[in-house]
Amino acid sequence: xxxxxxxxxxxxxxxxxxxxxxxxxxxxxxxxxxxxxxxxxxxxxxxxxxxxxxxxxxxxxxxxxxxxxxxxxxxxxxxxxxxxxxxxxxxxxxxxxxxxxxxxxxxxxxxxxxxxxxxxxxxxxxxxxxxxxxxxxxxxxxxxxxxxxxxxxxxxxxxxxxxxxxxxxxxxxxxxxxxxxxxxxxxxxxxxxxxxxxxxxxxxxxxxxxxxxxxxxxxxxxxxxxxxxxxxxxxxxxxxxxxxxxxxxxxxxxxxxxxxxxxxxxxxxxxxxxxxxxxxxxxxxxxxxxxxxxxxxxxxxxxxxxxxxxxxxxxxxxxxxxxxxxxxxxxxxxxxxxxxxx
Amino acid sequence: xxxxxxxxxxxxxxxxxxxxxxxxxxxxxxxxxxxxxxxxxxxxxxxxxxxxxxxxxxxxxxxxxxxxxxxxxxxxxxxxxxxxxxxxxxxxxxxxxxxxxxxxxxxxxxxxxxxxxxxxxxxxxxxxxxxxxxxxxxxxxxxxxxxxxxxxxxxxxxxxxxxxxxxxxxxxxxxxxxxxxxxxxxxxxxxxxxxxxxxxxxxxxxxxxxxxxxxxxxxxxxxxxxxxxxxxxxxxxxxxxxxxxxxxxxxxxxxxxx
Numbered sequence: 001x002x003x004x005x006x007x008x009x010x011x012x013x014x015x016x017x018x019x020x021x022x023x024x025x026x027x028x029x030x031x032x033x034x035x036x037x038x039x040x041x042x043x044x045x046x047x048x049x050x051x052x053x054x055x056x057x058x059x060x061x062x063x064x065x066x067x068x069x070x071x072x073x074x075x076x077x078x079x080x081x082x083x084x085x086x087x088x089x090x091x092x093x094x095x096x097x098x099x100x101x102x103x104x105x106x107x108x109x110x111x112x113x114x115x116x117x118x119x120x121x122x123x124x125x126x127x128x129x130x131x132x133x134x135x136x137x138x139x140x141x142x143x144x145x146x147x148x149x150x151x152x153x154x155x156x157x158x159x160x161x162x163x164x165x166x167x168x169x170x171x172x173x174x175x176x177x178x179x180x181x182x183x184x185x186x187x188x189x190x191x192x193x194x195x196x197x198x199x200x201x202x203x204x205x206x207x208x209x210x211x212x213x214x215x216x217x218x219x220x221x222x223x224x225x226x227x228x229x230x231x232x233x234x235x236x237x238x239x240x241x242x243x244x245x246x247x248x249x250x251x252x253x254x255x256x257x258x259x260x261x262x263x264x265x266x267x268x269x270x271x272x273x274x275x276x277x278x279x280x281x282x283x284x285x286x287x288x289x290x291x292x293x294x295x296x297x298x299x300x301x302x303x304x305x306x307x308x309x310x311x312x313x314x315x316x317x318x319x320x321x322x323x324x325x326x327x328x329x330x331x332x333x334x335x336x337x338x339x340x341x342x
Numbered sequence: 343x344x345x346x347x348x349x350x351x352x353x354x355x356x357x358x359x360x361x362x363x364x365x366x367x368x369x370x371x372x373x374x375x376x377x378x379x380x381x382x383x384x385x386x387x388x389x390x391x392x393x394x395x396x397x398x399x400x401x402x403x404x405x406x407x408x409x410x411x412x413x414x415x416x417x418x419x420x421x422x423x424x425x426x427x428x429x430x431x432x433x434x435x436x437x438x439x440x441x442x443x444x445x446x447x448x449x450x451x452x453x454x455x456x457x458x459x460x461x462x463x464x465x466x467x468x469x470x471x472x473x474x475x476x477x478x479x480x481x482x483x484x485x486x487x488x489x490x491x492x493x494x495x496x497x498x499x500x501x502x503x504x505x506x507x508x509x510x511x512x513x514x515x516x517x518x519x520x521x522x523x524x525x526x527x528x529x530x531x532x533x534x535x536x537x538x539x540x541x542x543x544x545x546x547x548x549x550x551x552x553x554x555x556x557x558x559x560x561x562x563x564x565x566x567x568x569x570x571x572x573x574x575x576x577x578x579x580x581x582x583x584x585x586x587x588x589x590x591x592x593x594x595x596x597x598x599x600x
Contacts, residue, residue, distance in 0.1 A: 007438075
């Protein structure tokens with residue numbers, strides 16, 4: 001059991017700084033690990049020296065650190081943070097602890113987009129597959145909104161959730177249809193995409209995702225206190241001074257954008273988005289002013305660790321990172337639930 | 343000028359009419375009870391007063407301005423409501439719940455300052471909830487939770503307090519304490535109180551005026567002696583009651599005849 005501590009600005013800053021430090025340490029450790037091992041000290045030295053221009057490492061090692069591992073680590077961080085934020089927000093707006101970033105059908109929509117891209121050979125065009133996945137994700141969110149809205153006026157929690165489930169189920173069927181008709185080469189890339197994979201993403205794509213995440217985070221953080229009220233229920237939030245409908249729409253749109261970008265580039269990485277928010281709530285409480293930054297930082301760190309394991313466990317071969325997150329996520333989640341039941 | 347004024351309010355959920363031609367005015371610092379059978383529109387009326395529902399036709403004025411013209415934030419600084427119950431899906435601590443009452447007074451990125459914590463502390467002191475400020479809301483008993491919700495409403499520093507069955511879970515001591523607190527805030531800070539209740543004696547003993555609702559219409563409005571009569575209660579609730587007087591204050595007292 002955690003003990004109650006007030007959420008003040010200084011506490012948010014202190015804990016965020018601590019989480020940032022852990023994040024940086026994890027980055028450095030991850031930079032040194034891989035099929036070619038480079039010592040921590042050398043990695044640290046080379047990071048510091050990159051500002052001054054001197055280097056003690058061979059150019060090949062430099063290349064591995066800066067051109068191969070660093071972009072991938074940053075990408076893992078961006079995706080991990082995006083999914084964790086998405087989980088926090090969706091769980092809050094839908095008032096459902098089982099919600100995850102994919103619950104409104106973003107996963108199904110982007111997967112269908114990506115699979116169509118793979119089947120028609122869009123991979124040979126620049127940004128071909130991610131773009132189709134992104135369009136698929138956004139189209140799905142739009143569809144879910146329309147379906148939910150037509151069922152019963154306002155965006156009530158349950159109508160959104162149900163239309164998300166229905167749309168996801170429909171897309172799953174469409175995905176299965178494609179899986180049963182494609183050839184084995186395509187099947188392999190589709191399977192990798194569906195399991196979530198952080199390899200082979202260009203620096204440009206990573207930058208786009210990072211910018212979306214940072215901008216999104218600033219906008220979401222402005223709503224942090226409103227989120228505290230929204231999880232108390234619609235009536236309470238309204239009577240305490242929020243236009244719930246409008247706030248929910250803003251939050252859903254921003255979050256859907258962040259998640260769609262992450263999913264379209266990284267595929268469907270499971271468990272991060274549902275596990276990280278719960279773990280952070282257990283440790284730091286439910287106040288979103290603290291929960292949002294720590295979830296983002298912890299999610300980033302967690303996915304880096306998972307991706308590092310995915311890189312080294314079968315080196316030089318690689319596993320899709322989604323396999324690792326699900327493998328360690330599921331048992332861990334059960335452990336958390338057991339512990340929480342007291 | 344009345345602090346709350348309803349003019350010919352009609353309201354319906356989808357096609358089901360729940361409020362028809364309701365008009366009344368409540369002056370500042372009055373304590374008013376709203377009674378009526380299940381589904382007579384009591385809770386709906388509270389929601390229309392605090393502007394979370396708007397009438398389909400007619401006008402609701404709060405503090406001289408129509409509720410549709412108030413921003414949610416502005417009206418939340420004037421009107422607070424204590425709901426029957428709140429269900430939480432994520433763990434919050436009791437003090438955090440009370441702190442949320444400060445929301446309408448704070449800026450977008452700001453954190454609660456010393457003054458906010460002082461107000462919260464006082465609200466929790468008055469409701470006897472300080473002892474479990476650091477406990478989780480979900481672990482508290484129904485009565486304790488209700489007192490936390492009352493503290494949250496007090497922390498809003500409202501001019502008008504709306505209570506929706508807010509004493510049902512309170513034990514006798516806390517009921518007495520709460521009623522005394524309401525009277526104190528009513529005289530010292532000119533707090534206007536409107537409370538919905540099924541307990542007709544509670545209404546008769548504590549309200550200056552009583553609104554008796556019957557299927558979305560005002561059946562009777564006035565002082566307790568005029569509204570709480572055997573004939574009115576028989577007509578609206580379809581039960582036989584005996585009315586006598588409380589020997590101490592001469593207010594009507596009801597006994598259910600079964």
